[in-house]
Amino acid sequence: MPKKLPHRYQAIVMPLVLSVLMSAIVSFVATASGSGLGPALPSLWLRAWALSWVVAFPSLLLVLPIVRRIVAATVEQAGGTR
Numbered sequence: 878m879p880k881k882l883p884h885r886y887q888a889i890v891m892p893l894v895l896s897v898l899m900s901a902i903v904s905f906v907a908t909a910s911g912s913g914l915g916p917a918l919p920s921l922w923l924r925a926w927a928l929s930w931v932v933a934f935p936s937l938l939l940v941l942p943i944v945r946r947i948v949a950a951t952v953e954q955a956g957g958t959r
Contacts, residue, residue: 892938892941896934900933903929904928
C-alpha cells in the first residue's frame with residue numbers, strides 16, 4: 878500500500894484534485910460546444926484545460942474558506958439538535 882501524505886496537506890490536496898477534475902470537465906464541455914467534436918478537439922481542450930486549471934487552483938485556495946463558512950452557516954452540523 879502506498880504511503881499517504883500527512884493530514885496537514887489536506888488543505889492543499891483537496892483543492893488541487895477538485896480543480897484538476899472540475900477544470901477538465903468544464904473546459905471540455907465549453908471547448909466541445911464551441912469547436913465541435915472534430916479532430917482538433919483534444920489539442921484545443923488540453924490548451925483550454927491548462928489555462929482553466931491555472932485560474933481554478935488558486936481561485937479554490939482563496940474561495941474555499943469562504944465556502945466552508947457559508948455551508949457551516951446554512952447546513953446543520955453533525956450531532957446538532959433538530
